[in-house]
Amino acid sequence: MLFDINPSAAVPIYRQIIDQVRRMVAGGLLKPGDELPSVRSVAAQHAVNPMTVSKAYSLLEAEGLAMRQRGVGMVIAQRQPVRELPDRLELLRPSLQAAAQHARQLEIPMRDALALFKNELEGDKQ
Amino acid sequence: MTMTQPQLIPPLAAMSDDPVLLEDVTLAYGDIIALNNASLRLPTGSVVGLAGSNGAGKSSLIRCLLGLTLPQSGRIRLLGEDPRELSDAARARLGYVPQTPELIEWMKVDQHLDYIGAFYPDWDAARVADWCAKWDLPPRQKVAGLSLGQKQKLSLLLALGHAPQLLVLDEPVASFDPLMRREFMRTLFDETPDRTVLISSHLLSDLERVISHLVLMKNGRVLLVDEWDALNENLRRVVSPIRLPSGPGVLAQHTGSEDTTAVIDTRQFPLSDLPSGARQVMAMNLDELFVELMS
Numbered sequence: 001m002l003f004d005i006n007p008s009a010a011v012p013i014y015r016q017i018i019d020q021v022r023r024m025v026a027g028g029l030l031k032p033g034d035e036l037p038s039v040r041s042v043a044a045q046h047a048v049n050p051m052t053v054s055k056a057y058s059l060l061e062a063e064g065l066a067m068r069q070r071g072v073g074m075v076i077a078q079r080q081p082v083r084e085l086p087d088r089l090e091l092l093r094p095s096l097q098a099a100a101q102h103a104r105q106l107e108i109p110m111r112d113a114l115a116l117f118k119n120e121l122e123g124d125k126q
Numbered sequence: 127m128t129m130t131q132p133q134l135i136p137p138l139a140a141m142s143d144d145p146v147l148l149e150d151v152t153l154a155y156g157d158i159i160a161l162n163n164a165s166l167r168l169p170t171g172s173v174v175g176l177a178g179s180n181g182a183g184k185s186s187l188i189r190c191l192l193g194l195t196l197p198q199s200g201r202i203r204l205l206g207e208d209p210r211e212l213s214d215a216a217r218a219r220l221g222y223v224p225q226t227p228e229l230i231e232w233m234k235v236d237q238h239l240d241y242i243g244a245f246y247p248d249w250d251a252a253r254v255a256d257w258c259a260k261w262d263l264p265p266r267q268k269v270a271g272l273s274l275g276q277k278q279k280l281s282l283l284l285a286l287g288h289a290p291q292l293l294v295l296d297e298p299v300a301s302f303d304p305l306m307r308r309e310f311m312r313t314l315f316d317e318t319p320d321r322t323v324l325i326s327s328h329l330l331s332d333l334e335r336v337i338s339h340l341v342l343m344k345n346g347r348v349l350l351v352d353e354w355d356a357l358n359e360n361l362r363r364v365v366s367p368i369r370l371p372s373g374p375g376v377l378a379q380h381t382g383s384e385d386t387t388a389v390i391d392t393r394q395f396p397l398s399d400l401p402s403g404a405r406q407v408m409a410m411n412l413d414e415l416f417v418e419l420m421s
Contacts, residue, residue: 008411009411010358010408010409010410010414012354013335014355047308047309049315049335049337050315051171052355105405105406
């Protein structure tokens with residue numbers, strides 16, 4: 001399994017790793033029991049600081065998404081954490097921040113941006 | 127461009143065993159002020175990128191830290207000691223790569239490595255030989271005949287061979303190609319836990335890969351010190367129709383004919399405090415941050 005890391009992105013490397021694992025778990029590409037590559041191998045492959053990879057893995061562990069298994073390393077947890085609404089809102093925040101940035105760049109009035117988001121939300125229900 | 131008071135955010139609580147400590151260091155050559163009350167403290171295990179324009183004081187800061195230049199005033203501790211009276215024990219824990227390789231030109235590469243290695247009880251000749259092979263550094267070649275890139279490799283090996291706890295690198299990779307620069311960055315983390323690294327470089331995209339902390343220097347001052355992840359997540363470039371109130375959290379602002387471009391730290395200046403009509407709230411990579419704060 002390979003992470004896609006862009007060190008020159010405006011998003012910290014540890015966050016890029018966390019977001020990818022979250023998305024891959026949500027999308028079923030990573031299943032409970034699947035191993036994550038070792039800190040060493042990720043750091044060596046991308047020539048990044050091992051502490052950065054460690055930090056991402058520790059946060060994934062704290063979140064309950066992954067767990068440390070003796071002799072194996074990090075694996076995707078069997079039971080994915082039941083997320084309370086505030087946690088789930090936090091997961092949504094990064095994509096909304098990006099959307100807000102785009103809206104500002106395009107100078108879209110807030111009313112229209114909100115209407116569009118509402119429309120998208122309702123569209124999903126149908 | 128106006129700049130508010132330099133912000134010194136200590137990376138971690140003061141620890142007596144911090145490997146690098148500079149307090150209010152001032153260095154002048156005649157009328158030219160190279161360091162202007164520069165202060166810096168690096169915690170053990172940090173990998174610190176030292177960035178700034180040419181003449182910002184990066185090399186002066188490194189030279190003062192290592193005791194190679196004597197500042198007019200200020201306090202400096204290197205591995206807990208006065209850098210000008212460094213004990214052999216501290217010297218054995220220190221590795222330094224100068225901006226221009228300082229090599230003995232008439233020696234052969236392997237001779238040179240053995241000569242320097244003899245000064246260090248922990249010199250790992252086998253690893254050094256491995257690196258030579260991996261980095262295409264011909265051991266039997268005379269130093270005088272090496273290319274600049276090869277001399278930099280040799281200079282790097284001379285600093286790495288004893289697995290130092292503190293590694294200070296002044297523009298170490300300028301003559302390396304991208305592959306060798308990657309290889310070099312992997313080497314920084316090779317089997318020496320808790321190594322502290324101070325690396326000055328203009329190659330900001332290289333620094334972004336490896337640094338835990340960023341130090342930005344301007345006009346002989348340390349302008350900014352913080353964890354790079356925190357800066358990446360909290361500094362934003364904004365365009366505002368009016369100037370922002372200067373104070374903590376506004377790192378720089380530049381007023382043009384139409385509007386004001388500013389860099390804010392959202393930990394001290396929340397986005398909700400921006401004036402109405404502010405737009406283009408952008409996260410920045412290191413290159414972009416450098417341009418905004420240095421120009």
